[in-house]
Amino acid sequence: MYTSGHLFSGGWGDGRGFMNAGFAPRFGANHNPAAVATARANVPGIYVREAPIQTIDMRTLPSVDVLAGSPICREATPAGGNAKARVQEEFDVGDGKTAKPSRWEQTRMTAWEPIRYADVHGPLAYVGENVPGFFTNNPRMFDAWLRVWDALGPHGYHPTIACVNSAHISVQTPEGVLGPVPQYRDRLVWVMVRKDLNAVPDLRPRPEVICPSCGPVKGIQHWPGIKRGRRIGAYLRRMPASGRPSAAKQSYYYVCPTPRCHLRVEPVMRGIGSVLDLGVRGHRFGDGRQDRNEFEAYSPAARAQVEKGHRLFGGEPFIVTRRNHGRPTPLDEPIGTVTAQGGAHHYLARPAASMDVDECEYRPLKKVENARTQGFPGHHVFAGGESGQKLLVGDAVPVTVATWTAQKTLRILPA
Incomplete structure (x- = not known):
C-alpha cells in the first residue's frame, strides 16, 4: 500500500480522498489546531504536526510515496479576489509598542513548502490544487515554479495540469460510486511526477x-x-x-x-436539494438578520433576490446566493462555491402560501449540509467549535476531486 503525506488546510478532504483511493496517510501538518485534531480523529494513530508549515524543518517529517498539499495563490489575496486583502497591519515601533492592531490570519502554506519537502524526501509524486487564478493571476511566476520542479533533485519532476469543476467529477470506490457534488467549484489540479517513473497520469476529465x-x-x-x-x-x-x-x-x-x-x-450534475435537510426550519424573512442582537432588516439586495426567486420558481423552495453576482437558483442545480466562511453566502428560501416576501422562511445552509456539498461522508469527524468547523468545511478540497486525482496518480505508480 502506498503512503501519503498531507500539508493540508481545511477538514481533511484531501486525506479522505487519498484514503478512498487506497493510500495510507502517514502524516498531516497544519497551523490550525482544529484541522490537526480532525486528521487525528479520522485516522487514529496518524503522525501530526501542529505548526505553520513555513516554519517546519521538512527533515523532521516522515518520508511518503506521494505528497499532497494545496498552497494559497497569494496570502494577501483571499479567494474570489473581491474581499479585502489580508495584509499585515501591525508594526513594531520599539519599546513594546505597535503602530496598528493586526488582522493577519494565516490561511495555508505557500507554494514553496512542497518544494522544500520534495527536495529532502524525493516523493514519487506531489499532488495539489488551487483556483485557476493560481496561474492566471501571474503566469510568469507559475512557469518559474514549474521550472523549479523540473530541476529538483537528481531526476526532476514532470507536471501534469488540468482544470476541473467539482460538479462534474464522479468516482468509483470500493464502497460504491461517489457522484458529483452539488457545488460548482472550479479547480486547477496538478500532479508532479518524478521523471524516473517514465509515466504521467491522465487528468483529462470525462464527465x-x-x-x-x-x-x-x-x-x-x-x-x-x-x-x-x-x-x-x-x-x-x-x-x-x-x-x-x-x-x-x-x-x-x-x-x-x-x-x-x-x-x-452539459455534464450530468446533482442539485443542492439532494443534500438539504428540509426538516430544518428557518425564520421569517421579515424578522431580519438572526446574527444581530437588535433588529436589522436584510439588505435591499437580499430582498430583491428573494422577490426574484418568488417570481422565477412559483412558490417552490430555492437558493439565494449572497455573493458577487449571485442569483436565486432552483434546488435541482448545484450551488456556487462553498468558501472558508463555511457557506454563509448560501440561504434556503421557502415561500409561504401567501407568496408574501416577509413571510418567506429563510435560513443559511447548515454545516452538515455544506459538508455533504463538499463530498464528506456522514461518518467524517470535524473537530473544534461550530464556527471553526464551518471554516474546515469551506477550506477543504472536495472529497470527490481529491479521490479522482489520487486514483489517477495511483495508476501510474510502480506495481
Whole structure:
C-alpha cells in the first residue's frame, strides 16, 4: 500500500480522498489546531504536526510515496479576489509598542513548502490544487515554479495540469460510486511526477453527458478562447452576452466526443436539494438578520433576490446566493462555491402560501449540509467549535476531486 503525506488546510478532504483511493496517510501538518485534531480523529494513530508549515524543518517529517498539499495563490489575496486583502497591519515601533492592531490570519502554506519537502524526501509524486487564478493571476511566476520542479533533485519532476469543476467529477470506490457534488467549484489540479517513473497520469476529465443526438457519452473539454498556450480557466456555465463562445476567455465547456457531432453538452450534475435537510426550519424573512442582537432588516439586495426567486420558481423552495453576482437558483442545480466562511453566502428560501416576501422562511445552509456539498461522508469527524468547523468545511478540497486525482496518480505508480 502506498503512503501519503498531507500539508493540508481545511477538514481533511484531501486525506479522505487519498484514503478512498487506497493510500495510507502517514502524516498531516497544519497551523490550525482544529484541522490537526480532525486528521487525528479520522485516522487514529496518524503522525501530526501542529505548526505553520513555513516554519517546519521538512527533515523532521516522515518520508511518503506521494505528497499532497494545496498552497494559497497569494496570502494577501483571499479567494474570489473581491474581499479585502489580508495584509499585515501591525508594526513594531520599539519599546513594546505597535503602530496598528493586526488582522493577519494565516490561511495555508505557500507554494514553496512542497518544494522544500520534495527536495529532502524525493516523493514519487506531489499532488495539489488551487483556483485557476493560481496561474492566471501571474503566469510568469507559475512557469518559474514549474521550472523549479523540473530541476529538483537528481531526476526532476514532470507536471501534469488540468482544470476541473467539482460538479462534474464522479468516482468509483470500493464502497460504491461517489457522484458529483452539488457545488460548482472550479479547480486547477496538478500532479508532479518524478521523471524516473517514465509515466504521467491522465487528468483529462470525462464527465457523463447526454448528447441530444448521440445519447449518453463521455464529454470532452473544449476551449474556444485559447488557441495556444496553457489551457487554464473556469467552466463556462452560461454563454456570454455576445452569444459567441470565443468571447469567453480562459473558459471551457464540454462537447460530444462523436466525430462530426461535437455539440455542446452539459455534464450530468446533482442539485443542492439532494443534500438539504428540509426538516430544518428557518425564520421569517421579515424578522431580519438572526446574527444581530437588535433588529436589522436584510439588505435591499437580499430582498430583491428573494422577490426574484418568488417570481422565477412559483412558490417552490430555492437558493439565494449572497455573493458577487449571485442569483436565486432552483434546488435541482448545484450551488456556487462553498468558501472558508463555511457557506454563509448560501440561504434556503421557502415561500409561504401567501407568496408574501416577509413571510418567506429563510435560513443559511447548515454545516452538515455544506459538508455533504463538499463530498464528506456522514461518518467524517470535524473537530473544534461550530464556527471553526464551518471554516474546515469551506477550506477543504472536495472529497470527490481529491479521490479522482489520487486514483489517477495511483495508476501510474510502480506495481
